Amino acid sequence: MITRAQYSTAGPAQELTAAVSAQLLLLAVLTTAAGLGPAGWLAGSVFAATLWALLTSALHRSRSHALGPADLVTLARAVLVGGVAALVADRLGTQPPALFVTLASVALALDAVDGQVARRTGTVSALGARFDMEVDAFLILTLSVQLALTQGAWVLAIGAMRYGFVAAAWALPWLRGALPPSLARKTVAAAQGIALVVAGAGVLPALAAVVLTGTALALLTWSFGRDVHRLWRHRDQSQSRRLNSTYSAPAMTTIATVDAMKPDHCEYPG
Incomplete structure (x- = not known):
């Protein structure tokens, strides 16, 4: 290797x-x-x-x-x-x-x-995955800002959803639980950037662009909602694993970094 x-x-x-x-x-x-x-x-x-x-x-x-x-x-x-x-x-x-x-x-x-x-x-590496995720998230946020100026402030929800999830995870540790890989999650995440670029490129009629953006937001809301529901159902198991495990300080740093990257639908796109 x-x-x-x-x-x-x-x-x-x-x-x-x-x-x-x-x-x-x-x-x-x-x-x-x-x-x-x-x-x-x-x-x-x-x-x-x-x-x-x-x-x-x-x-x-x-x-x-x-x-x-x-x-x-x-x-x-x-x-x-x-x-x-x-x-x-x-x-x-x-x-x-x-x-x-x-x-x-x-x-x-x-x-x-x-x-x-x-x-x-x-x-x-965890660092590489986190770096990739942050670049993706900021690009989606930037595209959302641009499109919100023509379609309305509601479009900002696409770019802000990931940051809102991270903020909520600080207050609710169970949101930092592990999630299984999901092709649907990754597909929805990938679709956000594509939808925002196409909708903002001016190649579609205004109504079609709004429908495309609205569909992207609906899919993203469904994806986040599905994973939040799963994390809630397994919150007791997640808390038990955290309390019953003992790690060295370097290991704790690594685990905290990886936990902060979950769920992987937060990777825009990917």
């Missing part, structure tokens, strides 16, 4: 610095190609700085000394998502240009790549 350490030709600091540089370069390209203004530059720059700080902290906490090949794919996706966020911040309420749709579509398409790369190279 290939280990993550074998990919450390450049340290994480260098890779993250390169990603920030790529983000600034993308913002410059968007300025030339789409007239990106100060609001877009501010949003893109804040995103890049936040990404650098959070990923650096996560690498330190997980004691990782390198980003694996799948992490680098996710990092590239994050740069594209920063470009999407910059365009949304710069053009609130306006029809997204073709460049906006292209960036979002490529970022969504690459989500099918990083997981395969991780499995084929034997570099699957």
Whole structure:
């Protein structure tokens, strides 16, 4: 099996610095190609700085000394998502240009790549899965904000649902219980980004776009509701496992990280 350490030709600091540089370069390209203004530059720059700080902290906490090949794919996706966020911040309420749709579509398409790369190279990790999930979630939130400006604030529920679930899990520990893999859950999650991009691209009649977005929200609500119901039914078992198990401090850190990633329908898409 290939280990993550074998990919450390450049340290994480260098890779993250390169990603920030790529983000600034993308913002410059968007300025030339789409007239990106100060609001877009501010949003893109804040995103890049936040990404650098959070990923650096996560690498330190997980004691990782390198980003694996799948992490680098996710990092590239994050740069594209920063470009999407910059365009949304710069053009609130306006029809997204073709460049906006292209960036979002490529970022969504690459989500099918990083997981395969991780499995084929034997570099699957809790950090990589969490990183992938956070990039997905922020992209969906950004797309929701853009579409909400034309369809209404109700669309924000798509992007906010995952964050609401995480917030609820802090108050209700049983929501951090384990869930079995589900093809339906992953399909619904994947459909969210596709639906938001298509609905916001201006290729559908207004009513059809609203129906598509509403269907996506209904499916997501069903998926979350089904898993919350399952977690509630098994809450006593989950609490018992937590109370009857003893872990070392490093193991507890790993388990907390994995628990925070559940349920896997929170991965947008994936």
